[in-house]
Amino acid sequence: MAKSHSKPHVVVLGGNFAGLGSAQKIREYAGDSVDITVIDKKSSLLFVPNIPAEVFTNHDPALSMFMDIIKPLEKDGIRFLQAEVNAIDPDARRVDYVPAERPGAATNSITFDYLVIALGSRLAYDRIEGFAEYGDTLSDTYHGNKLRHYLNDGYKGGPIAIGSARFHQGDGANGLEPYPGGSIPIAEAACEGPPVETMLAAATWLQQQKKGGPKTITVFTPAKVIAEDAGETVVNQLLEIASGMGFGYKNETRDITRLTADGIEFASGDSLEAEIKIIFPDWVAHDFLRDLPISDSMGFIRTNLHMRNPDYPHIFAAGDAAAVTVPKLGAIGHQQCEIIGRQIGNEMNRVSDKLAEEYLQPVVLCIGDMGANQAFYIRSNTWYGGNDAVLKMGRVPYMLKMQYKTLFFNRHGKVPNWGIDFAEVMTEKLFG
């Protein structure tokens, strides 16, 4: 068992966007009133959103998308354990983990006063028949490089299919009302910003290489419409633009049944011919999170809109692991880190009740690369019952996407709120 703490001990599980962000916000709002430990099986953050942009400009994303987290955490007096978490006991307030630097380590335990679960999800490519042989994706540097090499060395100019497998959302966000009269709806795809971004960037790449264009690409979705979480207004605009450019579009595929050398077979009975199949899978909960008293019907962590588990209020969740994070978007996780920091700060009497009252009102904020120094920008909350729906395209969103990553790395993840507000002002007001 790890050492006991004289101050309340906050254990944060996960050190990527939601874990690092939560730990930093807790330190910011609770100051030195708490001890904080972060546990992750790897010691670097993977900046997932910019992997597609690297691949379509033929850069190795492994060289530029990893950021060390040990030193930034140490600077804030946050202890880091590189270990694989394999059990949580909410009643005993204990987490079991295996040190991950070398194989063969024995299981250790650590106790907590507060727990933040920010372990993301499993991206279940292993549940798609034929993916290993015939599938491609962009969610990590391994797969990004595999696709990059094929595009540049093996691609024969055949059709490209891009889309998502069916997402199986749990019941953990049912009944929440983030905006008056609104809800957290049920999504049929986990995160459809990436397929939209990929289809636009791939079309530009095809044109630049003189190997095709939008007509070479078909984008598909298990849902009624693609990117439904961006809200009706934005989706209609997007679909109009995409069909005007000549992209193929297939909806209500229900799920992917299997990939073959020649294409994709869908649960709807439909199929698509494709040389390259770029797939975004089902986001599923980690096995050890299933069937816990804090988990929902699919293993995602249940929370209220203050990111606390209703039955174990000292347990929080943030990012893709939280049931309320729909779609599985880093930007929503970012909003949650702020809320968790204020909640714990308030319990330590460092944050006013008024500030701590603020609850999650999710906003889909997505800036997607389109190639040729262009990007699209979506800011929308209408899916949840809000009133904002903005879609912009052009050079300014592209510049902001690239600058955001630079700012994130330079400031070790501490992207100030003005970063987001600045993006909004630049994209919507000055250059709208």
Ligand SMILES: Cc1cc2nc3c(=O)[nH]c(=O)nc-3n(C[C@H](O)[C@H](O)[C@H](O)COP(=O)(O)OP(=O)(O)OC[C@H]3O[C@@H](n4cnc5c(N)ncnc54)[C@H](O)[C@@H]3O)c2cc1C
């Ligand atoms: C191609 C692509 C593009 C995207 N673009 C955008 C975008 O433009 N904007 C946006 O907002 N979102 C985007 N997303 C979504 C975004 O990447 C995720 O929402 C975000 O990464 C979630 O952050 P997280 O910290 O919750 O989870 P993750 O990023 O999945 O991090 C989870 C962490 O937990 C650790 N971990 C997992 N299991 C264990 C364990 N058992 N023990 C110890 N550690 C463990 C992992 O090592 C990892 O560091 C994109 C996703 C993809 C795939």
